[in-house]
Amino acid sequence: MKLCFLMYPWERVEPDGDSTLRLIHEAASRGLTVAITTPNNLTVRDSVAHAFCNVLKKTPKVSSNVGSFYQRAEFKRCKLPLAGFDAIILRTNPPLDTVALNFLDSVRNDTFIMNSLDGLRVANNKLYPASFTGDASRYVPSTHVSKSREYLEQVLLDSPREKMILKPLNGFGGQGVIVVEKNARQNFRSLLDFYIGAENSSNYVILQDYVDGADEGDVRILMLNGEPIGAMRRVPAEGELRSNIHAGGREKKHILTREEKALCRAVGPQLVRDGLYFAGLDVINGKLIEVNVLSPGGITRINRLNRVKLQAQIIDFVQNVVSAKNLVAERKNAFRKAIEDAEII
Template identity: 45%
Template sequence: MHIAFIIEDWAKIDPVNSSTLAIVKECMLRGYKVSILYTTNLTVRNNTVNGFAKTLKIEGKIPESIIAFYKKCTYDIKLIALHAFDCIMVRKDPPISPIVFNFLDSVKNETVIINDVDGIRKANNKLYTTTFHDPGNTYLPKTHVSGSKKYIHKIIEESNDEKMILKPLDGSGGRGVIVLEKNATSNLNSLLDFYIDDSGENYVILQEYIEGAQNGDVRVMMLNGKAIGAYHRKPADGEHRANIQTGGSAHKYTLTESQKKICAKVGKRLVSDGLYFVGLDMIGDKILEVNVLNPGGITNINKLSKLKLHKDVVDFIEEKVHEKVEKRVELEYLLKRLSDLRE
């Protein structure tokens, strides 16, 4: 089996904390060929979509240490047709150019893509949660999205909340997330000027501040519609963002029964959209964000809860590839039968 990972930059991987690297290593331990692709290196040659792939290799035994594994990996670069991969896993931070989805569209019927191209296209930004249809805010916070500075001002003025969260529609890792206090909005115009330009194409999210947010949030890893693990992210002193990239710390966490029910409910929708490997960010019983492109957390959950979630992910990849092969064989058999009947 040949598996490709679309990532940002192999040279900038943090081996200790990279969920992607843990999955890559597991694939290679099982004897699979692994290649790395960058979105900037996708190309079309004679109407066929290709990628300049870095195919990984290791001389001798694969080291147990993830750091040693990363350092020992070398690669050959070769132009490979995307349909030659058994699976393509998208592991790049958002946003992703719509053109990349067009490249992947060409092979989505031949190759397993995780997550599904149409699902990623639908959930490529934080508007995706609006498709969950939770007007009563039972498991989603009150959320407003607009590219109009005037409208954002109006929502803040009408709100009874003392605090609100302002963040860009596209973004990851906690970048651009700020807490707005209603009695201290003198700099709001400057903030909105930074987020929204005159093109009308930049949007911001204004979201209710959930009680308990000061203590951080919970990252839940979802695989095939099921919660397979979670951990608590606590913000650093003087920081309101709990993301590990912004200095947050990781702590063991067990989902509550109500959180499990919410994850199961949302999980059905995720699977129906082809979003199999997803990270949910929760505070209490509210889902703040759905991360479908490059959700991290496997390494922290593994260490804290003594799990091996990367093995579960590779098991799932195997399952989807075998499923695709079986469908192809079945289709070829039906086509042959039809041809025989015509003769």
């Protein structure tokens, strides 16, 4: 099987905790062909989408140590047609590169793309949880998104809660997340001026109900094909609201509660319908705060806390999907051959 990882540059990989590296290492350990590329290396030649790829050179034995594997990895530079890959795994950091998705649109029927392009388009920012309906909607805190300073000021004033969460719509890694308190709302307009910016280059911001317990951290749940496969609790550093690891948070072992399992059952079907086969849920006190679909992390830390190997389950899933697609294609070709033979007789 031939895999292409559309990701951030190889030199930016952090071997100790990088989830993408674990997936690449697992694929290489299975003897699969692995190529990596970045959005900037996508190109079109003769109306065919290609990518300038670094193809991992195969070795008789792949080191079981991921750090050693990363340091010793050797690549061959090639320009390759994207349709020739059995699967393309997107692992780029936010914000979503819509131009890169336009390149991939031309091969969506030829290769399995995880996550799906349409799913990424609807779920790449913090608005996605607001789209959940039915039972899933009760797990989403009240959320307001706007560029209007006057509207957001009124939302804060009308809120029955003493504090709310303010954050940029397209932020990631906990960037720009702050608590806004009613008793300090005289500073709120200045904050909105900073977050929204000038009129000709204004940004949307999110104002969301503060969920009790947020100061104690959140739970990251990794979902595969609509089912939870692992979780960890992230605890913020002292004096810090954000529990993201890149913001100084630390991880702790976590077993899903009954309410968190119910949340997963409620949102899992929509993730699958939208083609979001691998996603990270951020949950606080039973409320869904964010859905991460571009490059959900946490594999390394959950592995270490629970002595599991989540990357094996994920590559298993990709291989099973590709095998099923190939079987369908083979059956179709066999049926077409039978019809052609019947025409000759």
